[in-house]
Amino acid sequence: MAESVFDVGLALEGSHVLVTGSSGAIGSVVVKAFLAAGAYVSAFDIVDLREPIEHERLYFQKVDITDESGLEQAMESARSKYGVLTTCVLAAGLDLSYCPHHSLVDMPLQAWQRVLNVNVDGTFLTCRAWLRGIRTYATPQTRNISAILFGSEAGTFGVPQCAPYAASKSAIQYGLVKSLARDAVDVNPHCRINAVAPGPVATAQFQKECADDPSALWREAQATVALHQPVPTEAVARACLFLSSDRFAGNITGQVLPIDSGKSGALMWPEAQ
Template sequence: MDLGLKLEERHVLVTGGCGMIGSKVVQAFLSAGSFVTSIDIAPRPFDLDHVNLFVLKADITNEKEFENAWQKAEAKYGLVECCVALASLDLSVLKHHQSLADMDMSQWRRTLDVNVAGTFLTARTWLRALQRYDKPVDYPDRVSLILVGSESGHFGERNNADYAASKSAVQFGLLQSLKADAPRIWPGARVNAIAPGPVATPKFWKECQESPEMYWLEAQATVAQKRPVSMAKVAKSILYLASEAWSGDVHGQILNVDSGKQGKVMWTKEECGHRSSTA
């Protein structure tokens, strides 16, 4: 039995590929032998200099700019056989709110513009590109789109409602719509989503240092394995969904990579006044 991923020489396009998690995803696909295009709004130089890596700058909310970048990617490596829609915006660090009541309308619109409209544009560009190619005659039955959601899309975020709402839209409404749509455009096309829990990024560790109770609240109190998810394991889970050899019959599903997270802490001990209710 051949247990290989069979991702060699496949064209994979990753939006947000220069971010903390995105760069790990890019490196994972390169290690699997794929040709990788990374599209990011502000691409940074990668630590690795790889012959199979093509880095482009584009804003996923700008139709013309993004479509031009996509065409350059196809000119370089051909049909995008796997698209990872990872690019998103989280303004919680820059604009922390205790309540939705404190949030500006401009922030709400900006987050949904990037996370929902930008992901829609990515999916639409992928589907339109597929329409330009002869169906499985030219390429094997192995094209897929992977949407990147979040545990916030399941459980919500009291201090981060814009982000949570955007991820719910992507991993539920958009995913289920594409589930029926994509195979009509390309027979056998698959669309799935991954919903990571708290990920052990440098940003996460910085937040834990600034707020000592953060680690317990986010990665222990409601998490079965009592730990955050590593960036490498998020990347490997995306490779699993990309691999037709491993997940060829997985379609329209959300893969929760969250160490067994079951929800959010509703009230901190301080908010409850350390009292045990007997009423």
């Protein structure tokens, strides 16, 4: 009797994937991952690609995710290029390393509002524009209809001196993902909404921070981390591939996938000197 074949391919070939924040340390790797999986990729960022890529399945546009009309126009341009945007990976946002760090008691309102505007409002506007395209252009044959929002360990454990970043990520990975997962099936019955929540990722910026502060690696990525190491950028990209694939994650929606090497908390009080 012949053995049945279990197909372990992602089946992302030919899907059209939007990656926001495509010039970032993580977003740029996500772009490469989807190209390697055979997808067409529309890449949005407010700055040029970190590493310019010439690829027949890549379309880059400069886009500010807080610009409502500009975002809608860019999505329409992307659909004109490669067809319906089936998958949306929302990696754009203000990163913790570049957010203002103040005690909440001394934080200007404008600093709080800027982080929430980019991270929460920008994510909302991107999801809304993407879902409108799904409602208008998706057909019964469209597959891999999925959004992957970017949360953070900060949304679970908080961040001393940077409350707006933690608040923005908590809003995204819990309130927005859980709500949108239910709303999205009214747009398309196969639509799935999930989030990834990375811990400290081994980007060049994180490595610089560890070099500048010898205790940072231990404090952020070892003391409360089961695997005792930061997360490779490729691990975050692979999680996005997994969640975007109907074949692998077709029954996963409304969930937050921690990509944090087993982090179990924030170190509140370092060892006394």
